[in-house]
Amino acid sequence: MDIIEAIRAFLAAQPPALLWGLGGVLALLSVAAVISAILPLVRPGQDYRELRDRIASWWVMIALLAGALLAGWQATVALFVLISFIALREFLSLAPTRREDRLVILAAYLAIPASYAFIVLDLYPIFLVIVPVYAFLLTPFLMAAFGQTKGYLARVTTFHWGLMTCVYNIGYVAFLMRVPSSEPLPAGAAGLVLLLLVATEFNDVAQYVWGKTLGRHKIVPTVSPNKTWEGFLGGWASTALLIWLIGPLLSPLQGIGLAIVAVTLPIAGFAGDVTMSAIKRDLGVKDTSHLIPGHGGLLDRIDSLTFTAPLFFHLLAFFAVEHF
């Protein structure tokens, strides 16, 4: 009974809007799970295994995120350190590398603790420059110091791309948790993360669903042959509407700031998806790994987030948050 009391007290201490938000996500997922259970009965003969895998993986991902968000900023930072690490490992493993690059690869992983340390210390001005300026400079120097000049620029760029997307940009998600409670946050700092993640993932799913049902005209045929104008526009409108509706409940955004987030975030999500697709096409792979059943690799799941996270953070900092 003590445990139940403790859980009740813990939940009572959380902002109600955050709990409603998480509850809403679970409700949506439950609906999807019910549909995936009914579909084979209504329309038999098709293979629904991937859909089932996808939804099963969503349960796991949402459980991890919800647990981290409820546990606080430390747990959320730890989770995103792991996410950055796995994403960078997937990226550097797909990119062309050489045996001589092994120490540079090892050094690239050190950018993760270096960057996240300034999230832990809540030192935003240093976080802003540690990867984009100093890791940017150190990487080519290290390669030069190891005496490597063959294919130099292309190899340096590989590391830069991995560090910026997987470490720096993803770090913004965790940094949202450091907005202090002195700010007018309707659902706590965790509400900001929840809004960003729900909007980004909803955009992915909405584009997919609109594209599947109405898609006719290909939008970037040479990069992603399955993406259509109908999917992009439908996803854009649906996600903008979603952000306009739930944004004020989970964040201090309102008015023009909220409108700009609602309009731009779905475009950034689409851009992230297409950009990572171009990279995967260049490397000749469809998925970055098989880590998440039904989804592919971690990098496949967070490709849109690498674009939406910094945009959301900067707009939030400009329009609604004093701390940054």
Next chain:
Amino acid sequence: MTWLRTLLIMAIARPLAKLMTGADVTGREHLPVTGPAIVAANHNSHVDTLLLLSIFPARTVSKVRPAAAADYFLKDPVIGWFSRNIIGIVPVARRAAGTGEDVLAPAREALARGEIVVVFPEGTRGDASDEMARLKNGVARLAEAFPQAPVIPVWIQGAGRVLPKGEVVPVPMTCAVLVGTPIHWGGGRTAFMEGLRTAMLALKAEAPPLRWS
């Protein structure tokens, strides 16, 4: 000692392999659940053994015995103890090959006990250049002695990047482990070895591209 080995594999080797390499397994359903069975994989790194130990479920892993070179793993008493009791190797006396001594006797005994023997038919670690070396036919002799034992071909992609031969610092890189459908002894070493080679190369063809030079 078995419980200690299982505990260490489950609590240390498996999370370590997952973190360092992703241990990206496809075809897990082809892994044997009981012995006698033979798992034949390509070999580029000590990480291969770590990966193969960590992809089996807890109830099976106590039966999994990697065949390993006695001249390399048993020369030092501490490493020897660790290799025998924790890694659980069955020693292969490579140096004694051709002298008339039965170098595969420990592997045969393990199969007779109903264990799952992991062999690297290339005989030694390659240079991660993605090429498969000529396969030695010891695996065919084991399959001949235990015709009821399935031989499961495995292709491990990328382990040579994590820890190549001659390096001591491991670097995290994603590894793919592709497990193929079991093949069986059909009588005839040459035909068996050709079948195994074809199966391993087919798995290699399915692996993600390895851009490593």
